[in-house]
Amino acid sequence: MSNVVISGYYGSRNAGDEAMLAAMVEVLSDLDPNINITVISADPADTKLRHKVHSIGWLDIGNIIGALFKADLLISGGGSLLQNVTSRRSLYYYLMIIILAELLHTPVMLYAQGIGPIQGTFARWVMRIVGNGIKLITVRDKGSLGELAQMKIRRPVIECTSDPVHAIHPVDxxxxxxxxxxxxxxxxxxxxxxxxxxxxxxxxxxxxxxxxxxxxxxxxxxxxxxxxxxxxxxxxxxxxxxxxxxxxxxxxxxxxxxxxxxxxxxxxxxxxxxxxxxxxxxxxxxxxxxxxxxxxxxxxxxxxxxxxxxxxxxxxxxxxxxxxxxxxxxxxxxxxxxxxxxxSDLRRLAMRNAELACELIDRKKKKDKEQES
Structure with a gap:
């Protein structure tokens, strides 16, 4: 069984963010029916009920560390998490979760994020340091590619895909x-x-x-x-x-x-x-x-x-x-x-996010097996 932790603006009654999470869970589960997903949420009970996943509170640092330690991948996203226009503190919170994962040797993927705007020399410096330690970045638009280039984030594999919600199935x-x-x-x-x-x-x-x-x-x-x-x-x-x-x-x-x-x-x-x-x-x-x-x-x-x-x-x-x-x-x-x-092209690109995430998980599990042997 694969273990994934998802970090994002979930549990706050925002339909767009809840739709992104629903789409991510839907597509990841289609690709790997046995995947075990844990979501960091402002309202764990609501997230469990809505999305049928495990969930832990966004300030429950002990359980967050425990989940990251067991995880094969931390997914940060989707959405516009890494910006400081709507909130200065949230940028540092999401970066802190990424840093915790990296300290625990858990691979990190930015999943179809919209990057920026990030204002201020210090904030952009921190973003550059943390961003260059991430394994894989997918962004939902070309403007985000430009933001990453301006901040000199170049080490990870970076790919332009599309918003996760594009892959969600139409409903009755x-x-x-x-x-x-x-x-x-x-x-x-x-x-x-x-x-x-x-x-x-x-x-x-x-x-x-x-x-x-x-x-x-x-x-x-x-x-x-x-x-x-x-x-x-x-x-x-x-x-x-x-x-x-x-x-x-x-x-x-x-x-x-x-x-x-x-x-x-x-x-x-x-x-x-x-x-x-x-x-x-x-x-x-x-x-x-x-x-x-x-x-x-x-x-x-x-x-x-x-x-x-x-x-x-x-x-x-x-x-x-x-x-x-x-x-x-x-x-x-x-x-x-x-x-x-x-x-239809955006839908295909949105699926690509989940495919890349599953590839990262497979590489992590293969590496762990090699180390055990």
């Missing part, structure tokens, strides 16, 4: 249909999903999206549904934006699983997203999408599926957003087909 739409029906959001009208988030106290984009939502509802006889990707924070933000509308928008209130959110998105005729993984969910489920950027990772993903953001949170314009909706609405099937074709 009936699950989401039931949830939408329960929330009086399913019927004869077309559905437009909107995913919003708080970001640095900005308010301009909220007013733009609210005004656009009213126009979309009227012009296309559509029902507007706000989807929470980070619970409960996104619910509060969605309620704020919905309160600015006059179209009786529906705000979904619950903490949904990855499968439920994928299924909900699958029932949409179009999705407007600020959250990266709302856009990725749309791609997985073949739904036309429009992205509003707050971070380079949004731009990088949209570029990979032949799209571009309609603007960012500071400068998005009402006319441009509505015109983009009109353009896509008239050829939803065409845009979905184009996105699907490009997305």
């Amino acid at each position: 739409k009936n699950i989401g249909r039931g949830i939408l029906t329960e929330n009086n959001a399913y019927g004869a009208k077309a559905l437009v999903g909107i995913s919003v988030r708080e970001w640095q106290g900005l308010t301009h984009y909220k007013a733009v999206i609210a005004r656009a939502a009213d126009q979309i509802a009227q012009e296309f006889d559509a029902r507007i549904v706000f989807l929470p990707m980070q619970y409960p924070e996104d619910v509060q933000t969605a309620e704020m934006v919905a309160s600015m509308t006059s179209c009786n928008a529906v705000v979904l209130q619950k903490d949904y699983t990855t499968k439920e959110l994928l299924s909900i998105v699958g029932n949409m005729d179009m999705l407007i997203g600020v959250r990266l993984h709302a856009l990725i969910f749309a791609a997985v489920m073949g739904v036309p999408m429009i992205g509003v950027s707050y971070d380079p990772k949004i731009d990088r993903f949209l570029e990979s599926v032949g799209e571009s953001p309609v603007g960012d949170l500071e400068n998005v314009k009402y006319d441009e957003l509505v015109n983009r909706v009109r353009l896509k609405w008239n050829d939803k099937a065409g845009f979905s087909k184009k996105n699907e074709k490009l997305f």
